[in-house]
Amino acid sequence: MRFLDGQPPTGDLTYDDVFLVPGRSSVLSRFDVDLTTPDHVGTTIPIAVANMTAVSGRRMAETVARRGAVAIIPQDIPLDIVGRAIGSVKRADPTYETPIVVTPDTTVGEALSLIPKRAHRAVVVVADGKPVGVMTERDGADVDRFAQVHEVTTTDILTLPSGLSPQQMFDALTQHRMGLAPVVDGDAMVGVVTRNGALRSSIYDPALDADGRLLVGAALGINGDVSSKAVALLAAGADVLVADTAHGHQERMLQVLPLLRSVCEDHAGAVGRRVPLVAGNVVTATGTRDLLDAGADIVKVGVGPGAMCTTRMMTGVGRPQFSSVLECASAAQERGAYVWADGGVRHPRDVALAVAAGAANVMIGSWFAGTYESPGDLMHGADGRPYKESFGMASARAVSNRTRDSAGFERARMGLFEEGISTSRMYLDPDRPSVEDLIDAITAGVRSSATYVGARTLRELHERAVVGVQSAAGYAEGRPLHMSW
Numbered sequence: 001m002r003f004l005d006g007q008p009p010t011g012d013l014t015y016d017d018v019f020l021v022p023g024r025s026s027v028l029s030r031f032d033v034d035l036t037t038p039d040h041v042g043t044t045i046p047i048a049v050a051n052m053t054a055v056s057g058r059r060m061a062e063t064v065a066r067r068g069a070v071a072i073i074p075q076d077i078p079l080d081i082v083g084r085a086i087g088s089v090k091r092a093d094p095t096y097e098t099p100i101v102v103t104p105d106t107t108v109g110e111a112l113s114l115i116p117k118r119a120h121r122a123v124v125v126v127a128d129g130k131p132v133g134v135m136t137e138r139d140g141a142d143v144d145r146f147a148q149v150h151e152v153t154t155t156d157i158l159t160l161p162s163g164l165s166p167q168q169m170f171d172a173l174t175q176h177r178m179g180l181a182p183v184v185d186g187d188a189m190v191g192v193v194t195r196n197g198a199l200r201s202s203i204y205d206p207a208l209d210a211d212g213r214l215l216v217g218a219a220l221g222i223n224g225d226v227s228s229k230a231v232a233l234l235a236a237g238a239d240v241l242v243a244d245t246a247h248g249h250q251e252r253m254l255q256v257l258p259l260l261r262s263v264c265e266d267h268a269g270a271v272g273r274r275v276p277l278v279a280g281n282v283v284t285a286t287g288t289r290d291l292l293d294a295g296a297d298i299v300k301v302g303v304g305p306g307a308m309c310t311t312r313m314m315t316g317v318g319r320p321q322f323s324s325v326l327e328c329a330s331a332a333q334e335r336g337a338y339v340w341a342d343g344g345v346r347h348p349r350d351v352a353l354a355v356a357a358g359a360a361n362v363m364i365g366s367w368f369a370g371t372y373e374s375p376g377d378l379m380h381g382a383d384g385r386p387y388k389e390s391f392g393m394a395s396a397r398a399v400s401n402r403t404r405d406s407a408g409f410e411r412a413r414m415g416l417f418e419e420g421i422s423t424s425r426m427y428l429d430p431d432r433p434s435v436e437d438l439i440d441a442i443t444a445g446v447r448s449s450a451t452y453v454g455a456r457t458l459r460e461l462h463e464r465a466v467v468g469v470q471s472a473a474g475y476a477e478g479r480p481l482h483m484s485w
Contacts, residue, residue: 001326001356004468012323014305015350016475021466025454030447031203034457035068039298039338039360041240041276042215044068044205045443046355046458048340050365051075051219051244052308054390057375058085059117060368060435062092065214067204067439070361072217072242079229082218083236089216090237094206096162096183096191099124102149104132109145111135116378116386119371119434120194122180125153131182131189133157159184160193166202169193200436204443209239210273217278219244222256230263234275242300243279246311249287253279254294261295281342283324285331288339298338300363301328305344307366308390308424322357329358329462348445355446355458356465364442366390370426371435378428386433387425 003009004021027033035045049056049064049071061071073082092098100114100123111123115137125133133153143152158181160172173181173195183191193201207215217240218233220226230241243260245253260277268274279291280300288299302325304311304318312318321344329339341359345351345367354362368374369390376388432438446461455461 001358001462001465001467004466009469012320013469014320015322015344015346015353016472017320017469018322018353018467019470019474019478020352020356020449020453021468022452023454023464023466025451027451027454027456030444030451032456033447033450035443035446036205036458037360038457038459039276039340041070041207041298041361042209043070043207043361045439046351046359046361046446047439047442048072048217048361048363049368050306050342050363051217051242052365052369052390053077054376054388055365055369055374058088059098060371060373060375061085061216062089062098062214063119063373063435064439065089065207065216066094066097067200067436068207069439070207070215070217070240072219072240072363073238075219075221075244079232079236082233086216086218086233086236086238090213092214093191094208094212094214095201096193097197099182099189099192101126101189102135103127104150104153105148107145108135108140108143108147108149108152111149112137112140112145116372119373119436120180120192120197122192123149124182124189124192125149126189129189130187131157131159131184134180134182157182161185162190166198169201170195170198173198196436200440209237213237215239217242221245222252226256227259227263230260231267234263234267238275240276240278243277243296244281244300246281246303248280248282248291248300249284254290257291257294257296278340280340282328283319285327288328288331289335292332292335292337296337298340298360299328299332300340300342301325301359302342302344302363306342307346309343322353325354325357325359333358348442349449351442352446352449352461353467355461356449356453356467358462360458366424366426368435368438370428371438372428372433373435374426381425381427385427387427390424390426 037043037046045068047069051072051074053074056071102111102123122136124131133155134157135149135153139152158176158178160181160183162185180194182189218238219242220229222245264275276297278298279296283303291299305321325341332339338360340361341354342363345364351362450461453464455464
């Protein structure tokens, strides 16, 4: 990457401060751009879901992995629950969506409460192991909640055999005017497919481990018996370990990383494959080098840019994210390593700019909180708009979760200090309510950025990018108008 005038500007820059300059390009189509990340994690698009309790869970993890991304399960969750979540992701089909399954005698009210858990917005009614009907929200509207689903189920359903091509699945659904179909392998249901799901199967390559199962990562803090935690996470099947703390450039992190490196190497010797070790967060070249020298494969970059983070306002500590990524990525490249840009992403353009600055993957948190797949319950405001609650990982709410095993006095004392928003409403976008919808928008933007730059890979996007600096008026000029001025 180089700056438009050949010289880097004075002062640090956010994503809003910069823009990509179009250049001569021979890339004719967005689909000619390979979004596989260079960091050897296994992701086929440059998206990692942040290890936030309100964002990343098993539903999120399996959904994004089917589209090529990886989700990091948070460290605040008990290890046994993390193990069950990882197991659930590993058992999920890499192609077909996981169905919501009910029996014919399930109540309509219970079925309706389950429907918001998946973006396909339907439950499959199963009897004797076979799909016998599909119930949607429309089927349950204005029906007594204690009625049973067999009374309202659509029994004229289409089932598709596994192994069909994406086009065959799409054509069958279109021909039968169905929005969703159970997919079966013999008598066993292996998942469901929608029209959009069939289309996406032709665009995305799933992020898979060496055994062909969906990829999933897990985070752990730097206090306590981190080696035992790491061993447990690897035994559960985690494909990426993230050593995570708000201030990554500290002595405790530098003490912990060699221990984690040793655990990862022992695991690699036992199973024959290396698990990447990610550590952060830092915002300087010195911090990046120190974490890499201590044993990290990838460094997580960002202090204070997250939507739920109040660190900069509380402490004055942090750094504008574009400059942080640019400097840290350069330092990592000197050692043949990589960085993940963590925080500050509000639009698809920000992901493209982070990659241009040198990030191998871009972490997204709060933006994904307002989706069907995030762990929270779907709620509705006074105006009827659906939303999920989100909160920062240094907020009082998160601290309370993290210190649940501490003595009451210690918990209360730690609760006095917080650097994050404890409750924020993240409204679902009516046009893009699913994380897959957001991934579509993000990857379309990054692919288009690459075609403007003349890049066929993410590495080329970084190498060929020419970046200019703009005023606030320049940024405002680029924002679309949704109504006349």
